[in-house]
Amino acid sequence: MTNLNIGMPEWHISLSKTLLDHADNIESRFFQVASVDACGYPQNRTMVFRGFNEENILAVCDIRSDKYDQWKNQAHAQICWYFNESREQFRLTCTVELITDLNHLDTKLAETEHPKSHMQTLRDKVWEGLSKASQAQFSWPAPLIPFDENAQTNNTSTLDDDKNTCELKPHKHFVLVCFSPSKIDYLNLRATPHIREITKRLQAGVWECTSVQP
Ligand SMILES: Cc1cc2nc3c(=O)[nH]c(=O)nc-3n(C[C@H](O)[C@H](O)[C@H](O)COP(=O)(O)O)c2cc1C
Numbered sequence: 215m216t217n218l219n220i221g222m223p224e225w226h227i228s229l230s231k232t233l234l235d236h237a238d239n240i241e242s243r244f245f246q247v248a249s250v251d252a253c254g255y256p257q258n259r260t261m262v263f264r265g266f267n268e269e270n271i272l273a274v275c276d277i278r279s280d281k282y283d284q285w286k287n288q289a290h291a292q293i294c295w296y297f298n299e300s301r302e303q304f305r306l307t308c309t310v311e312l313i314t315d316l317n318h319l320d321t322k323l324a325e326t327e328h329p330k331s332h333m334q335t336l337r338d339k340v341w342e343g344l345s346k347a348s349q350a351q352f353s354w355p356a357p358l359i360p361f362d363e364n365a366q367t368n369n370t371s372t373l374d375d376d377k378n379t380c381e382l383k384p385h386k387h388f389v390l391v392c393f394s395p396s397k398i399d400y401l402n403l404r405a406t407p408h409i410r411e412i413t414k415r416l417q418a419g420v421w422e423c424t425s426v427q428p
Contacts, residue, residue, distance in 0.1 A: 216424045223421040225398040225413045226269045229304055232297050233263075245295040247273070247393070249284035249310075257284060261391075264340050271306070271393040272340060274348075277314055278356040282389055285310040291393055301403040308393040313337045315386055333392070341384035352385035401428060 217224075236242030248258045259281060264272040271293065275281055285291065293306040313333045341349070355365060395415070402409040410428040413421050 216422060218416075219413075219421040219423060220419060223269060223398075223413060223415075224423055225304070225395075225400060225411075225421070226266075228302075228400065229295075230266070232300055232302055232304075236297055236299055239299065242297055245293050247291050247293045249281055249291055250288050251280070251284050252287065257281070264343070264390075267336055267392060269395065271308070271395070272336075273391045273393070274340060274344070275389050275391055276352060276357060277387045277389050280358070282312065285312055285391070293393060293395075303401040303403075305399040305401075306393065306395040307397040307399075308395050311392040311394065313390040313392060315384060315388070333390070336392075337384055337388070337390040340390050341388055342382065349385065349388075352387040 233242060243263045244260050245263060246258055247261050248256050251257050257280065261273040261275070264274055266272065289310045289312075291308045291310050293304070293308060295304045295306070296302070311333070313336070315337075355362070397415070398411075398413040400409070400411045400413070408428040410426050411423055412426055413423040416422055
């Protein structure tokens with residue numbers, strides 16, 4: 215069975231409800247997300263869900279991380295999000311927009327529907343919502359450089375110690391990552407029989423959902 219959906223898509227309503235139902239479980243806000251590296255190999259990691267922007271999914275990362283370079287070169291990602299209480303899995307095929315303090319020079323999503331100023335404002339807002347401990351990580355030494363025991367205090371520095379940062383202004387290493395889903399593969403293992411639905415974005419605000427065999 216195929217349904218055409220205009221406006222807020224069913225998968226988004228369903229994901230929002232599942233997040234609400236798991237609100238007591240902090241781990242429900244962690245998802246796995248894959249990128250593709252320069253050699254064509256998949257690279258996967260865990261990220262924290264930082265909210266929605268319309269139907270897009272927000273996360274944050276460091277501009278010095280491998281994932282930033284990978285998405286800068288290939289703006290494609292797949293999120294895999296499993297909720298253990300409801301036994302639901304959402305696999306979201308996405309394009310990736312990277313919002314840095316370089317005024318969108320790094321944006322790869324050509325057909326973005328958001329005015330640039332809106333995304334910069336959103337970056338500021340997400341930064342302000344981070345805990346002090348999360349903000350401080352952006353002034354740690356760069357990821358993957360050899361660990362220096364003597365510089366260990368750098369990894370515990372707080373924003374107050376770091377003259378380059380202030381709470382209100384996002385750190386220069388801070389990147390807002392905006393995942394824009396184009397296909398959602400939904401699996402519900404709790405239902406009998408199991409439910410699997412494939413939703414595809416046909417155009418802005420228009421989605422087609424098909425029930426398929428799990
Ligand atoms: C529970 C959990 C949450 C994480 N959340 C984030 C996150 O929101 N952003 C991020 O950049 N890394 C996050 N990480 C670290 C990444 O999984 C990863 O180890 C790190 O960012 C380096 O990834 P990369 O080499 O692919 O850039 C998290 C790790 C765990 C275990």
